[in-house]
Amino acid sequence: MARGDGPALSVGTGRSGREAVAAVWRIESPRIVGALARYTGDFALAEDVAQEALAEALVTWPREGVPREPGAWLLTVGRRRAIDAFRRRAGRDERYAALAHELGEGGAAPGTVDGGADELLFDPDRIDDDVLALIFVSCHPVLSREARVALTLRVVGGLTSDEIARAFLVPTATVQARITRAKKTLGAAGVPFGVPPAAERGERLSSVLHVIYLIFTEGSSASSGDDLIRLDLAAEARRLARVLARLVSDHAEVHGLLALLELTAARFPARTGPDGEPVLLADQDRRRWDAAAIGRGRAALDRAQETGRGLGAYGLQAAIAACHATAPSVEATDWQRIVLLYEALGRLAPSPVVELNRAVAVSMAQDPAAALPIVDGLADSAELAGSHLLPSVRGELLTRLGRPVEAREALELAVARCGNERERDLLRGKIAGLRG
Incomplete structure (x- = not known):
């Protein structure tokens, strides 16, 4: 084989080739983009040339077969596209000369299987550094929340713009624009590719955790559309959390977030019925709950408690989730402990949503009459303005208090505000069941 021709291609063409591209890209894209970003020193260029390599694979693999080392093939093509980009850039002669020398003008670096691709891709220690750096860059605080989510799903999750658009029910062009702006913003801000120094790591890690949490939240309770749960999105957030927990194993909140997720x-298996309709917690068949996920969550929560000096916001939410996960029924749930955990969470990370959840727990630990003043006290909350959550909880409390007229008014407001069709159906069912 001539140097620089890429790895030999194995048998397998057509649809199998396209499926192989998708599978390899989903698994290897963070490593490929990370390695290219380290190699070029340019995050935006690395993502661009990685996408060019993906496009070339979509053409080549179905026609000629899947490479024996598909990840190395993609990385080699990406490196060559980077060389081409540097060649086109005026004033970059010095950088191009260095890259060209290393590659032998588009050929292979000596001593590697294919153009140095395995050297970049398969060093376990360097892979960890590259992927972690990629996560930190994608979630940089200089970016908007929407941009961080889109960029993380694109470069760390390996999702296409179409997949991200479908997940959040926005046009593909909107997602593409967010990603383009994000890369330009990172470039304009001079954000270097790499794991931030220790002094900056805490703030940046908080942003990373928040992005993963946002992705999971949208997956577990879809804000709009016909599906209550978007399993693919929630699963991607869990995968990202597992990767982060492996890479940042000494941080309590990383394990706390993983436990929560x-x-x-x-x-999830018990939250929807045969036709996708929501099933309330009290009506769920707990035998359908995923025991393995509960075991992983409790182990991660234990790790969070061992690693830190007390649980953080994600860890406290995980402890609340553990109360539910280990209880044999709603009635047997330790609601008093859940109230205490929400009180602690409210002191650590106060928000109207936390207070609303505390009210629900108070209604179960004591009675709905004790919880209603808490809910009414949130009526002027800007964060809950326009949300269906507040009138939904209020309607439930009023129903339990035997005040159907007021309950109907609250639940109708919740229906009007709710963007998810499955949840609207659930609320309409509650209205239909009111008497009086």
Whole structure:
């Protein structure tokens, strides 16, 4: 084989080739983009040339077969596209000369299987550094929340713009624009590719955790559309959390977030009925809960408690989820402990949503009359303005208090505000069941 021709191609063409591209890209894309970003020193260029390599694979693999080393093939093509990009850039002669020398003008670096691709891709220690750096860059605080989510799903999750658009029910062009702006913003801000120094790591890690949490939240309780749960999106968030927990093993909140996601996802199998309709917690068949996910979640929660000096916000939410996951029924749930955990969470990370959840727990630990003033006190909350959550909880409390007229008014407001069709159906069912 001539140097620089890429790895030999194995048998397998047509649809199998396209499926192989998708499978390899989903698994290897963070490593490929990370390695290219380290190699070029340019995050935006690395993502661009990785996408060009993906496009070339979509053409080549179905026609000629799947490479024996598909990840190395993609990385080699990406490196060559980077060389081409540097060649086109005026004033980059010095950088191009260095790259060209290393590659032998588009050929292979000596001593590697294919153009140095395995050297970049398969060093376990360097892979960890590259992927972690990629996560930190994608979730940089200089980016908007929407941009961080889109960029993380694209470069760390390996999702296409179409897949991200479908997940969040926005046009593909919107997602593409967010990703393009994000890369330009990172470039304009001079954000270097790499794991941030220790002094900056805490703030940046908080942003990373928040992005993963946002992705999971949209997956576990879809804000709009016909599906209550978007399993693919929630699963991607769990995968990202597992990767992060492996890479940042000494941080309590990383394990706390992973615990929260695992324990929440454990209830997914019982949260919907045969036709996708929502099933309330009290009516769920707990035998359908995922015992393995509960085990992983409790183990991660134990790790969070061992690693830190007390649970953080994600860890406290995980502890609440653990109360639900280990209880044999709603009635047997330790609601008093859940109230205490929400009180602690409210002091650590106060928000109207936390207070609303505390009210629900108070209604179960004591009675709905004790919880209603808490809910009414949130009526002027800007964060809950326009949300269906507040009138939904209020309607439930009023129903339990035997005040159907007021309950109907609250639940009708919740229906009007709710963007998810499955949840609207559930609320309409509650209205239909009111008497009086």
